[in-house]
Amino acid sequence: MTLLRRTLIAAASVAVLSASFSALAQDxxxxxxxxxxxxxxxxxxxxxxxxxxxxxxxxxxxxxxxxxxxxxxxxxxxxxxxxxxxxxxxxxxxxxxxxxxxxxxxxxxxxxxxxxxxxxxxxxxxxxxxxxxxxxxxxxxxxxxxxxxxGFRNLTNSKRAITKMEDMQGIKLRVMQNNVFLSSFQTLGANAIPLAFSELFSALETNTVDGQENPFNTILSSKFYEVQKYMTVTNHVYSxxxxxxxxxxxxxxxxxxxxxxxxxxxxxxxxxxxxxxxxxxKAMGDLKAKGMQINELSPVEAGRMRDKLTKVYASIGADIGMDLWNETQAELKKIRSG
Ligand code: TF8
Missing domain, CATH: 3.40.190.170 (Bacterial extracellular solute-binding protein, family 7)
Structure with a gap:
């Protein structure tokens, strides 16, 4: 065997070895x-x-x-x-x-x-x-x-501007298929109707429901502004x-x-x-430009809604277990003080 040949074989086996090595290293x-x-x-x-x-x-x-x-x-x-x-x-x-x-x-x-x-x-x-x-x-x-x-969820509907809790009365509001959302919006006086997101646009378009709640981004990207006139900035939950x-x-x-x-x-x-x-x-500006009428809740009204909604806390604690609930409160306290 010539030296060249031997060198080539050696080089080839090194190549094969290192290839299989990296294949091993990256399975x-x-x-x-x-x-x-x-x-x-x-x-x-x-x-x-x-x-x-x-x-x-x-x-x-x-x-x-x-x-x-x-x-x-x-x-x-x-x-x-x-x-x-x-x-x-x-x-x-x-x-x-x-x-x-x-x-x-x-x-x-x-x-x-x-x-x-x-x-x-x-x-x-x-x-x-x-x-x-x-x-x-x-x-x-x-x-x-x-x-x-x-994101933080906000309310939209096709009926009227919601400036106080009582304005929610009788609004057919689509909620996610989830009990906390269902009972939260029932508590606020809306007629809450659970529905899959994929059904939502057409339900709004045909007035099967009057309203829904989602972050600004989704209201924009799913073009809900085409079928919803009013938006109320509630930030009621981070999703x-x-x-x-x-x-x-x-x-x-x-x-x-x-x-x-x-x-x-x-x-x-x-x-x-x-x-x-x-x-x-920048979504709020975009939604206004699309013709939505947007209002923020007065601090007093926001406080009233908040008080009502925090009534569901006890049942969430019971559902997820009080240990997890308490650990979460402790963790939040730590984050807020840090
Ligand atoms: C809702 C949610 C939806 C998400 C998405 C389909 O209102 O906020 O945006 O579930 O992943 O259903």
Whole structure:
């Protein structure tokens, strides 16, 4: 054997070895991941889903492909959750509020006026309380990866400007399929009607319901201004979204694959929160320009609504367990003093 030949063979075996080494170091197989969501592609949810898909491709060297499927084309939240649990769909992002029937601790995030600003939101959701609630999903067949921001919710309707609680009387108000939202708005005097988000635009358009409540971003991206004249800035609750995976599927992934998804989810979260906040900051002006009549509640009226809504606190505490409730209050106290 010539020296050259020997050198070539040695070089080739080093190449083979190092290739298999990096394959070992990165145990990643080709994967197709269907990632469903409910809003349209032009929404904050759609933009962040795309960031997640791009990041997964980047971190996996193109082996893991996320197909982001929006506008509830894979079904409303509840249907996608069941598909994840059964292993028929890999991933989704949706409201924590629609998960309460599966994992009762999620109702913590439905508590009116629990979170007062985005600093409290990020610290609470990304800290031990958020982790605890997220990890409860594992017993139910889902893996919770990160929280995204849906945002502070506000009221819209087609009937009249709501300047005081009594104005809510008789308003047919769509709420999420969730008991806290149902009883909160019943308490305020509205005729609360639970409905999937995917049905909402046409329900508003046909006057099956008069109103709904969602963050500025969604009122804008789902074009609710076309069918809703009035908006009242209530900020009655901070709504998170949660990125979830099918546990059945997740458990078959290698540690490296799971890490790619978790790292990409965090990148998407940071992008999504900034994007959502930037959009929300100018959304009120945009909605006014689209013809909506917007009012803020007087401090006295806001206080009255708040007092009414905090009446649901006891039942939330009972549902999620007083330990979690008390830990959350303690954590919030810490955040507020820090
Ligand atoms: C609602 C929620 C929705 C989300 C979304 C479909 O009102 O705020 O925006 O569930 O993921 O249903």
């Amino acid at each position: 990643i197989k080709p994967r197709l991941i269907r990632f469903g969501y409910g809003l349209n592609e032009q929404s904050n949810q759609g933009r962040a889903a795309k960031v997640f898909a791009d990041e997964v491709a980047k971190l996996s060297g193109g082996k893991m492909k996320v197909r982001a499927i929006g506008a509830a084309a894979l079904g409303p939240d509840n249907q996608m959750q069941q598909a994840l649990i059964g292993g028929a769909q890999e991933m989704m992002v949706g409201s924590t509020a629609t998960l309460v029937g599966i994992s009762k601790e999620m109702a913590l995030w439905d508590t009116p006026f629990l979170i007062g600003n985005v600093k409290e939101a990020d610290t609470l959701l990304d800290g031990p309380i958020g982790d605890k609630v997220r990890n409860k999903l594992q017993d139910k067949g889902m893996v919770g990866l990160v929280y995204w921001e849906n 998170p979204w949660i990125v979830t995976a099918s546990k059945k599927w997740w458990d078959q992934l290698s540690k490296d694959e799971q890490k790619v998804l978790m790292d990409a989810a965090k990148v998407s979260r940071d992008f999504e929160r900034k994007d959502t906040r930037d959009e929300a900051a």
